[in-house]
Structure formats: structure tokens, C-alpha cells
Amino acid sequence: MGYLRRNLSLVVGIALLSALGLFVIIGHLVVDTSKSRPLSAPAVQAPSLAHPFGTDRQGRDLFATMVAGTPLTLRIGFIAGMLGVGIGAILGFASAYYRGRLDAVVRGVVDIGLTVPGLLVLILIAVSLRRGLTVNQMAIIVASLAWLNPARTIRAQVLSLRERGYVEVARLSGMSGSEIIVKELMPNLLPYLAATLVNSVSSAILASIGLEVLGLGPIDSPTLGMTLYWVNFNAALINGWWWWWTAPITIILVVFLGLFFLTVGLDEIANPRLRRVI
Amino acid sequence: MTTLLEARHATRIFDGGYFDRTSTLALDDFSLAIDGDRPSIIAVVGESGSGKTTLARLLLGLTSPTQGQILYKGQELQTMSRAVWRAFRRDVQVIFQDPYGVYNPFYRIDHVLTTPITKFGLAASRAEARASIDGVLRAVGLRPEETLGRFAHQLSGGQRQRIMVARALLLRPRVILADEPVSMVDASLRATILASLRTMNRDLGISIVYITHDLATAYQISDTIVVLYRGSVVEIGDVELVVKRPQHPYTQLLLSSIPLASPERTWMTEKPSTPVAATETIDHGCKFAGRCPSVAASCRESAPSLFQTDRDRAVACYLYRDAPTVTGDHRQPGRSR
Amino acid sequence: MRELTVSYDTPLGAVRAADRISFGLRAGERLGFAGESGSGKSTVALAILRMIQPPGRIEGGEVRLDGVDLLSLADEDMRRVRLARIALIPQGSMNALNPVLRIGDQIIDALRDHEIRMSARERDARVRELLESVGLRSEVAEMFPHELSGGMKQRACIAIAISLRPRVIIADEPTSALDVVVQKQVMETLARVQKDLGASVILVGHDMGLMAQFVDRLGIMYAGRLIEASPVRAILTRSLHPYTRMLIASLPSLEQKGTFNGIPGLIPLLRDLPPGCAFHPRCPDAVDRCRTERPGLREVRPDTWAACHLV
Numbered sequence: 067m068g069y070l071r072r073n074l075s076l077v078v079g080i081a082l083l084s085a086l087g088l089f090v091i092i093g094h095l096v097v098d099t100s101k102s103r104p105l106s107a108p109a110v111q112a113p114s115l116a117h118p119f120g121t122d123r124q125g126r127d128l129f130a131t132m133v134a135g136t137p138l139t140l141r142i143g144f145i146a147g148m149l150g151v152g153i154g155a156i157l158g159f160a161s162a163y164y165r166g167r168l169d170a171v172v173r174g175v176v177d178i179g180l181t182v183p184g185l186l187v188l189i190l191i192a193v194s195l196r197r198g199l200t201v202n203q204m205a206i207i208v209a210s211l212a213w214l215n216p217a218r219t220i221r222a223q224v225l226s227l228r229e230r231g232y233v234e235v236a237r238l239s240g241m242s243g244s245e246i247i248v249k250e251l252m253p254n255l256l257p258y259l260a261a262t263l264v265n266s267v268s269s270a271i272l273a274s275i276g277l278e279v280l281g282l283g284p285i286d287s288p289t290l291g292m293t294l295y296w297v298n299f300n301a302a303l304i305n306g307w308w309w310w311w312t313a314p315i316t317i318i319l320v321v322f323l324g325l326f327f328l329t330v331g332l333d334e335i336a337n338p339r340l341r342r343v344i
Numbered sequence: 345m346t347t348l349l350e351a352r353h354a355t356r357i358f359d360g361g362y363f364d365r366t367s368t369l370a371l372d373d374f375s376l377a378i379d380g381d382r383p384s385i386i387a388v389v390g391e392s393g394s395g396k397t398t399l400a401r402l403l404l405g406l407t408s409p410t411q412g413q414i415l416y417k418g419q420e421l422q423t424m425s426r427a428v429w430r431a432f433r434r435d436v437q438v439i440f441q442d443p444y445g446v447y448n449p450f451y452r453i454d455h456v457l458t459t460p461i462t463k464f465g466l467a468a469s470r471a472e473a474r475a476s477i478d479g480v481l482r483a484v485g486l487r488p489e490e491t492l493g494r495f496a497h498q499l500s501g502g503q504r505q506r507i508m509v510a511r512a513l514l515l516r517p518r519v520i521l522a523d524e525p526v527s528m529v530d531a532s533l534r535a536t537i538l539a540s541l542r543t544m545n546r547d548l549g550i551s552i553v554y555i556t557h558d559l560a561t562a563y564q565i566s567d568t569i570v571v572l573y574r575g576s577v578v579e580i581g582d583v584e585l586v587v588k589r590p591q592h593p594y595t596q597l598l599l600s601s602i603p604l605a606s607p608e609r610t611w612m613t614e615k616p617s618t619p620v621a622a623t624e625t626i627d628h629g630c631k632f633a634g635r636c637p638s639v640a641a642s643c644r645e646s647a648p649s650l651f652q653t654d655r656d657r658a659v660a661c662y663l664y665r666d667a668p669t670v671t672g673d674h675r676q677p678g679r680s681r
Numbered sequence: 682m683r684e685l686t687v688s689y690d691t692p693l694g695a696v697r698a699a700d701r702i703s704f705g706l707r708a709g710e711r712l713g714f715a716g717e718s719g720s721g722k723s724t725v726a727l728a729i730l731r732m733i734q735p736p737g738r739i740e741g742g743e744v745r746l747d748g749v750d751l752l753s754l755a756d757e758d759m760r761r762v763r764l765a766r767i768a769l770i771p772q773g774s775m776n777a778l779n780p781v782l783r784i785g786d787q788i789i790d791a792l793r794d795h796e797i798r799m800s801a802r803e804r805d806a807r808v809r810e811l812l813e814s815v816g817l818r819s820e821v822a823e824m825f826p827h828e829l830s831g832g833m834k835q836r837a838c839i840a841i842a843i844s845l846r847p848r849v850i851i852a853d854e855p856t857s858a859l860d861v862v863v864q865k866q867v868m869e870t871l872a873r874v875q876k877d878l879g880a881s882v883i884l885v886g887h888d889m890g891l892m893a894q895f896v897d898r899l900g901i902m903y904a905g906r907l908i909e910a911s912p913v914r915a916i917l918t919r920s921l922h923p924y925t926r927m928l929i930a931s932l933p934s935l936e937q938k939g940t941f942n943g944i945p946g947l948i949p950l951l952r953d954l955p956p957g958c959a960f961h962p963r964c965p966d967a968v969d970r971c972r973t974e975r976p977g978l979r980e981v982r983p984d985t986w987a988a989c990h991l992v
Contacts, residue, residue, distance in 0.1 A: 564938055
């Protein structure tokens, strides 16, 4: 408990994300999420008791839309982030520990891959898949590039760890390479992996929202990005339908702030030098 | 004599990398044989850059020689099968210099003791494993109740190093390579660790290769001493001979540079000591020529071979060129064949 | 120095790294502070220069240089004392050199910081003079630290330390990272510059052999306390405190092979010191009084001090 009091960022991050979680859970109990489909309510209504967040031009109840869409957006981010860190970790550990040709190949792919503008690649992929995208397909598309950065950073961490005395002692005690990776190296990197995961989730959400705003997302889903797409499509800003864009933007803000504080908090755990006491 | 572990004309060259043309000759044509039948303590003494750490890593199979061979029971390390490697890993153990980095901070210190037991199948049951661990901990003067279950940062450097010695004992090795085992331990605790090493040699018949820069502890613990300078052996033999009557100019320089804890103040004389040449690359000739007070023309032309000046000592210096050259490899340290 | 006490604040309470240290340094003398880890010797050196950083703080005592209490000086005045009156050759000083500045510039840096006004020619001459006095060629002024060997870097640090002709030079383990041959050269250099300046030297370290051969008087520290202080000959031939005796007995000799005599037990943790004498759990001669009453440092013979109930 005392530690939590010192690590304010962690607390704030968890608080923000928990608040969002509560919003979604309670929201699901309170409202009928089918109302997030078009023609569920009279169009372009300002917020009222019947429609706390108002409605949009296609007649979607925006409260229902937010409640239904937030978990979808988060899910994309989470799946893509997990896939990204998962693949990145496997490749990062393996290439850093075994070195040699595997390392050369992975390093080459990562170095080149990271120079390519990610959003551009994602757009090209999304465009070429002409049929409507599902939420899961979105996740996989984003994940296809999400593993590059984790692979590089995890590799860097493992490269320094593998020189430690205890790794040599483990080798001399008869442990195999994969055993050393799993039993000796990974436990020491758990905090770092957690921080990388949160980072990865953050970027994945951003990428997916980016694609959706451009209209390349799952058109029928009420995700946050798609809502913003419709905001643009219908010129909600100019028309003064402020409730339509404040809702998704506020939620996106909360998501990113929460993830940011969580990252800072986890970074402090992962890097003992940032800690304030012994 | 059955040779257990042997280096035969082992040379290790480190390349500079992409942009650096220079390569470093870390170890030059080094030969040494460790006798399986007569366990002894051999000290390898040298300063930084002498190649002693490279030698340790070569003997442990953590790196391979650029030229020459490292042999375990007559087999070259590179050609050994998995089964032989396992036997090698049991027979040859190590104690590293840094008593902190060898512990994984995630685990309690028990981990370094239980892992080899598990991997080498040294105990049939948990109780047996625990009994072995208790036994080796006591053998190095530690109390299991005070050490087990703790994390590395909760113990002192001396305790941590003793646990490493205990770990080495668990596998009942034939050879222990101790790479500066006490240099990072406080002076009052060093003696205890060194005493353990000597007991292991005397009572358990374990050979010890004691690698250090500290001639005083090397003298106290070893029977034979090898003096390394820039990767080459300059003097090798019985430790009493080498330390009391050093013959190679470098050995003499080394001994005269050691400050002794005695009331006589002979250490710093009025005349300044030999200038240290900044790292000059030596293509041929004796590596010590640049700093040697007795240097002659022949010293720069080609490197001297080892001359057997006593029954139990050999020196690589032209000052002793009248003595017979050591034939073959100087495998049995110092002893003429 | 009188009753100097330095403590560190830890989450588990305050810990005394140096506990009521008193000693006197004479002009031109070489004084040694020897001790193992946790003994407090480096803390004392840093405290003299008021370089103790939080969570450490100087809890009490006084440090007088030529009668002036350094602990009561204003920060700006203390800054002027550093290097000009008391210089420090820090531990690992080879890493204390700025890697992107040439050696000459680093020396000039120090001169400039103390508002020494010199023309460019005078400055260069002074740099050359300093480098020569530590046995370095004048070309070294144009070189960067990474181009020098360990011993040369250490001597460059000595040059910086003596650049303002200090009265006291504090050398904190100046040779622990160096080979024994280079160590001798560096210590010879230090001895020479000390003689030229007429300064005093405080050598902090753990190598008793080095102390024996270099210092005139030696103070032995254990667990933050000064437990013996005498001329070094006396300590080597007739030491008083059991710890000192056992420590010297544990040193490996090059004269003859013997048994290994370590000191059983462990150095106590500073936060968990035993009551009474800090050494009593490991002392073969301990009596009841040692367990309850902490011995103070007494002058047992002229100029021979020990903190032990049994002497």
C-alpha cells in the first residue's frame, strides 16, 4: 500500500481505466446496446434524459454507441497489442540470446520494417481487402506491424541481460538455451514486458482509430473511430452537433491518459533507478 | 598420468570489429595440463590484459581458441557429444569473481544450489537434495538456517562467494577454476574462502586453477604458479622458487611492486620505477622488451622460448638461454619430464 | 575533526555511517584511514569536504582547517575551500574525467572556477608544469581521457587535485582499479607532489600493505567507528585492538606459507549494530563489559589511541 502511495502514476492510470471499465459495465446494464444501430432513435437530438449523450444523424443513441463501441476499440487494441508483444517477445528473446543468423535476419527485418510508415502500410492492407472488415480482422491487420517495436526493445534488454553472471552460471549448471530464456531471463523482464504491453496496446488503439477515421475500419461497428468517421462524414463540427464528437473524444482521452499513466507507473517498477527509495 | 583438462598451444585472438583493424592477441600459444591423478593447486597470475580471464573462459568451454585445442579427457571440446559435455560440466566447475552478478535477483539464493541438483540428477528426493545442500553449506562455514531462503542482496559479499564455493562442491568436480574468487571480498573474510579451497584440494582431491592478480594469495594457496604477461607465459614453476627467487624480469618487477604490510619501508625508493610504455603493438620478439631493464638486441628479434633453469621451474627469457629448452609443451607445469 | 557524525536516512530508520570520529591531521603528514566495507572511511573523506548528499547528512561534530570550522561555512565559502585548500582524488577518479574535454581544458576549468586570472600563455605554462609534476608528457594536455591508460588518467586527476596548491589532499582509494605495477608509480607520484607542496595527505583505503608502506599514521575504522589510531609502525608491530590484530594476521604474506586466519563472523550491518562494542560478537577476548558498554577512543600511550576495554 505504501508503494502505491508513492507511485502516483500507477494509481491514476488504474483509476482512469477502472472508471472506463465501470462506465462500460454499468452502461451495459442500463441501456440497450442495440440502440447503437442506426434508426434506433430520432436523429440529431441534443443530450436529454432519454438520450444522455444525444443521437447522431443516422439515429444512433450515442450513449449506447459509446457503451457498445468502447470495448470494441479496446479489444482491437488489446488483441493487437498482445499479438504484437507476444510475437515481438519471442523473436526478441530468441534473436538476442542465440545471436548468429537468426539475429541478423530479425534485426534486418525489424530495422527495415520500422522505417516504413506504418499507417501507410495499414491503409494499403485495409484498402486491398475490399470486403467489409470485422473487428478481429482489424486487430490482426494492426498486429502485423505492432510486433516490430517490441521485438527491437526486448531484444535490446535481453542483449544486456544475457551477459550477466547468473546466465553463465545457469549455462554451467546444465540449463539449455530455452530454459535460460524462460527461467532466468524472462522473470527479470516481467515488469518491462508489462510496460511494453501497455505501450503496444496504446499504439494499436491509436492505429486502429486512425484507420477507422479514414473510413477503412469495420463500417458497421460502433467503434470510437468509426463514430469519428461519421462525425467527419456528416460535418458535425460545422453543423454544431457538439454532443456527437465530445463523447468519443472524451472517452479516447480517458483511454490514452489512463494507458499513459499506467505506462509511467509500470516503468517505475521496471526501472529500479527511477524508484525514489532503495 | 591421466590428463583431465588440457590446453594445447591455445591461442585466442579477438578481432576489433567492422571499423577497427587492430586485433588483440589475448592468449598466445598457451599449454597447460591438469593431472587427474595428483590434484594440485595451480595459480595463474597476471595483471589486466595478461589473458588470464580468457584462459579461464577457454578452459570452461565458454569460448573457443582461435588456434590450438582445449581437451577434456583427451577429447577436443568442440567435438564432444552431449553426453560428454554433461560429464565435462560436472567435472569442471567455476567460481567467478563477482559475488553479486552471479545471482539472479528474481530468485532466492537457493536457486543456484537447487538448479545443478535438478539438472544433473544429483538427488533422488527433495530430502536428499536438502541434505546435500546443508552439507556443502556447512563445509564452507555457513549456517543453512541463516543463508537459505534469503535473497542475494540480503547477504554479504563473503557469504555470497562462499555459497558459490558450496555450489561448486555440490557437483563433486575434479577441477575448480577460481577466477579472482576473493578480490571483491573483504580482507577479513578472504582467508576463510581460501582455506575452503585448500581443504577441498587436500581432503576431496579437487584440483584448483586459481586465477588472480594478487601474488600474495597465490603464493599462500598454490603449489605451482604460472606468470602471464600479455598472453604469454613468462615464468612457470614451483611457487616457492618463483616467488622467493624470481628470474624473469617481469616477475621481479611484479614482486617488487607489491606493498607489504611490514614495518620495513622498502617499497618506494628514491629512484623512479620502470616507465610503463603505452600499449605498443609488438609484432615479434619478447613482449616485455619495451619495459625490460635487461633488454638486448636479440630480445626484439624473436620471442624467447621457455628455458628450464631449475628442476621445477622454467623461464621465458634470453638471460637464461644457457639452460635447456623445455621440449614439447610445458604441459606438466614446471616439472621436467 | 571532532565528534564528526554522519547518518543516512533509510526507510528503516537513520543509520550512522560515521559515529563520533575525532582525529587530528598534522601539516605535511600522511594519514591513512583503513577499513573494510561499511567501515565509514569514504564517508569521513566526503564529510570533510561537505560532499555528503541526501539521504545522508552530517549530524554533528566539527571539522577545522587551520582553526576554521568547515561545517559552519556558507556554501559559497565552502566551494572556495574545495580544491584550493582541500583537494579530493575521488574513488574511481579515472571515470571522474569528462570524456569530451581534453585533459588540459579540464585543468584550466578548475583554475577558472576559482577565479584565477591568468593570460593564455601563463595558463598553458601552468598546465604543462602540472602535467610534468605528475610525470605526464605535455602532449597529454591535448589528449582526451580515453586515449590515456588507467594509470595516466589517475595521474591526470592528481594534477587537477594539486593545481591550486591545496593544504590537504584526500585520496579515496586512488589505486584500487589499477595494476600493482601502475599502483606503485601513482603512489610515487602522489608522494612526490606532496613533498613539493608541503601538503598533508589523507589516504583512504582497504589495502593494509599500501597503508603500511605509504602513511605515517593510520586510523582503523570498523562499522562506522574509529577503533584505533597510531603511528603505522606501532599498528603493525604492536596493535592494540583485537580487530586490528586479527586483520593483520589475516593478510597473506609473501615471506612464508602459513595457515589462513580469517576473522570469523560477519561485518555487522550498520542498521543492526550490536550493543556495546561493535566488534564484540567476533572478538575472541570479549568480556561482559564489551557487550553492554561502547568503548571510547582513549590515548593508551602517547599518540596511540584505541577503543577497547581490554587495553
